[in-house]
Amino acid sequence: MTPRLREWLEALGEAFWLRPALVVAGCVLLGEAAVLAERVGATPDWLPESWLYAGGASGARELLSAVASSSIGVAGTTFSITVAALTLASGQMGPRLLRNFVRDAGNQLALGVFLGAFAYSLVVLRAVRSADEGLFVPAFGVTGALLLALLCVGTLVWFVHHIASGINVETVIELVHEDLSAAVSRLTLDRPDPAAPPGGPPCGAVPVVCRKSGYLRALDDGALADWAAEQGATVVLLVRPGDYIQPGSPVAEVSPAAQEGAAEEAVAGALSLGPRQAATQDLEFAVRQLVEVAVRALSPGVNDPFTAIMVLDRLGAALCEVAPRHLQGDAVLRDGRAVLRRRRIIDYDGLCDAMFHMIRQNAVGSPAVLIHLLQTLARAATVETRPERRAALRRHADLALEAGRGGTGDPATLAALEARHRDVRTVVA
Template sequence: MTGRFREWLEALGDIFWIRPSLLVLAGVVLGEVAVLTEQAGLTLPGVPRAWIYSGGEAGARALLSAVASSTIGVAGTTFSITVAALSLASGQMGPRLLRNFVRDRGNQLALGIFLGTFAYSLVVLRTVRSVDETAFVPHLGVTGALLLALACVGTLVWFVHHVATGINVETVIDLVHAELSAAVERLSRGDGEVADDPPADPPFGAAPAGRPVTLAGQGYLRAVDQAALADWAAGQGAVVVLLARPGAYIFPGAAVAEVAGAPAGEAAEAAIRAAFTLGARQAAAQDLEFAVRQLVEVATRALSPGINDPFTAIAVLDRLGATLCLVAPRRLPRPTVVREGRVVLHRQVTDYAGLCDAMFHMIRQSAAASPAVLIHLLETLGRVMAVERRAERQAELLRHAGLVVAAGRIGIADPGDLAALEARRPVPPRPGR
């Protein structure tokens, strides 16, 4: 699956109305099928006749009208509950986490079931005719409306439970952590270009200087079709140097890449523009730090004076530590892409040091006066160090441990708390480990 296609799928998930619209369409189609089946005189094999609605046209109209009016009212209630949940989540966990609630399939499906039942009832209701109008009662359609109404009752009960658990901070943290783990597994898989170990010899040389390429538009860089760009550069005998990576904000007229060795400047600019996807929001398809920033935002908001919830920050640190343990046996992407033994693309990537900086800097700064969070941060670094085997990564973890101790010495006034903090400082691994 290409990065552009993955970003397109992610963008579809951000559109709240797609699933409800499909369910409304399904309700319309199902209603038409039920009416046509009744008009054709067909029956449902294996279904007892007693289970099928057998009343007259007045009862059918009353029942269908009741189902339609009640489901559209409940749909408005579910929408109001969703908006209230979004407002609560925005105030406590940050507005950027609203994306996870908008993308939630449960919220979309619940609203779609109510709206689909409403559409189904209307489609069937329009076919009910009295004796004066050539009597017709869609018994199968009315029975279907009864079944859908019962399904709506169950959906409403489930939806209340889903919203109540969905706004729980632990649930939100787990959802974001699952997205981060998926990004780690997706972006660090070996494909011949994903080794971050420093080789014995200089890698492939410094990135060459070339003609700058600018974009007229602006917005967040959501995805780069790096494979297509590398293939184009290999075919042209050029070298492309990307000056921005997914997650960065692109300014209009600013250089986003440099191209060296290309014969035609306009062709190079067209290839770069075709490979870039901009948007109003960041995306997780190619940005490893996207979910990290979401988790860090939850922790820093929890540590603000207005909330003062160190337990939430500790829960975030547990997930960040688990992510680093997941990264331990993996190799992060290299900043170069090779085609036929020649470097054709230089790109900006997230290395281990940058990943740790994104995880711990802001939390450490916000928790400078919170001994409990700083102590747990040191414990997390120590547990990750016990799993990590690479010396350069262990050195990075020790660097952050030193920054935590230094912050504690400045922000912690109680000598006992400071002593407890320093006692948990990770010990450097023994040589030859």
Template sequence: MNARIKAWLEILGDLFWLRPALVVLGCILLAQFGVWLETAHIAGFDASSPDTNWGYSGGAEGARALLSAIASSNIGVAGTTFSITIAALTLASGQMGPRLLRNFIRDARNQTVLGIFLGAFAYSLMVLRTVRTVEESPFVPHLAITGALVLALVAIGTLVWFVHHIATSINIETVVDAVQRDLCKAIANHTCDEAGPTRPTEAPSGCATAATGGGYVQAMDTDALADWADENRVMVTLRVRPGDYVPSGYPMAFLSARAEGAEGAILDAVTLGRRPAALQDLEFSIRQLVEIAVRALSPGINDPFTAGSVVDHLGDALCRIAPRHLPTGVVLREGRAVLVHPVTDYDGLCDAMFHMIRQNAAGSVYVLGRMLDVLTRVAEVERFEDRATELSRHADLVIAAARRDVADPSDLADLEDRHRRFRRTAPVAVA
């Protein structure tokens, strides 16, 4: 599937109103279908007959009162659920960071709950408009009214479930675990079983192609761009990757030679947007986890346990990466490099995971100790020498921060012991 279409589909997931609108539309069509069944008498079926009517069996006045009650109560509960959702978003924004709001807005369960209440309201109104009394040529759609009763019962169960869901979804461990699952999916999608082609060492040169407008790189269709480069016998060197912000007029790529339609091909392959997207950005979920940890370490919250939990989840991500290879950003056609683009390397991943947490955990013995423990565990499963060297660099930075900021001698001695334990483990990974 084209990368631009995938980015567009991901943007649709961020629209909080889309699923409720689809549910409301479905309920309106269901109401029309129920009324039509009442009048069609398919195979001689008559919903108003005492022999076949197992649902609503009252008259027009009772039907109007019942549908009015269902409609008014559901629109009231819909307002309540919307208020609860806003309160949850406010709490998440204050304690976990505004970037985590995307996870709550994209939650299909929250969207579906709102759609059920609004759909029951719309269903009741559509059926209510067809009820006519004796003075108006009497008509009571018994089957459709029975459907409204069923929707009302579904809405009651949905309300109970929604309260439970909101109470659990704002739990910090639940949020961390949800972001961790996104990170695991990104690792599975953006890492390889085998090592990729070696990147060229020479600096990119040639004619530059500029962007016509600024924005965040949300997705790149590297296959399409590589096919275009192969057809025109040029090599394209991109200078941006998903997650980067491209200023207006910034040259996004270098071409080894001039080619007709180069700017259009590059702009078609690179999707820009107003905000970063998780579609192809391996560091997107990492930044969300790090933001949770940094906010937990702020003086206003002072929650080192949450920061420690985030470090544990980041260590799990590195252990998942250990047996796999990161892409090199080189695309070949017939054995020739036609496209080179920036990618996230192992050093960049570790920097994104640990730098900000270490900088904000200065003096927190618990978090610094947890970082050393996690680095030790990752080093035990890591099998590449260059990666073990990078882990060692971060362990040295952690112990340097401890020597600078930890005043208690016993606490510092404990951290030194954990660092020595890492040193004893790291050579095993390097071997």
């Protein structure tokens, strides 16, 4: 799957209207099919007659009107509950996490069931005819409306439970951690990328600018490397997914200079920009979401170190998942030649910085979080075997110890910090 297609599918998942629209369309077709089956006498014969609606036209109209009015009313209530949940989550855990609530399939399908019951009832209602109009009562369709009404009752009960558990901070942290684990599996490699041959890019490179602005959501570097190989050019990327691109700013360099005009078109075709960051190719996207929850929990107005500790547990688990895998290299080869070079890549040091810098800076007054940070680094170091990565963990342990020394004067707390720091140092050594 190409990065652009993956980014498009992710954008569809964030469209709150898509699943409800599909459910409503399906219910409209189901209503038409029920009426048509009644007209041609093709109703299922395996249904007991006692299960089917046996009343007259006026009763059918009243029943269908009741189902339609109640279902659209509950749909409004569902929407109000969803907005209230989004407001609460935005204030407590950060506006960036609204994406997870909007793309939640359960919320979308619940709204779709209520709207679908409304649309189905209207479709069947318009087919009901009284005696003076040519008697026609679609008993099978009316029975279907009654079943949909019962389904709406069950959906409402489930939806209230789903929303109540969905705004729980433990649930939100676990969902974001699942996204981070999926990103680690998707964006890291089983084997390291082939090493680029010695020597840098040719001299005389010409900058390629981007005429648009927005966050770089996806980058089709494979297609860009194929173009460079066909043209005999070398492209040096200056940006990476997650960066905000200013209009007119250079995003790449291409050599030889004769390729400048075609290069701008090729680079523009490989970039996918949007108003928000996306997890399509940005490994740090879910990391930033988790860190935001921890930073808000450590703010003076909230002062919830337990939430920050839970975030550290998930970040430590992510480091353990990264340990046996390899991050993306800085070059793409074609026929043994580095046709695409990445000036900025996500490396292990940068990943650790994204995980721990802001949490450590905001946890100066919370020794319990710093102690748990050191414990998390020690656990990650026991799984990690590469010396350069262990050095990055040791660096963050040193920073956490210095932050603790500057933020507390309690001898017992300092002794606990130093003991955890010695654990990290012992594992690394």
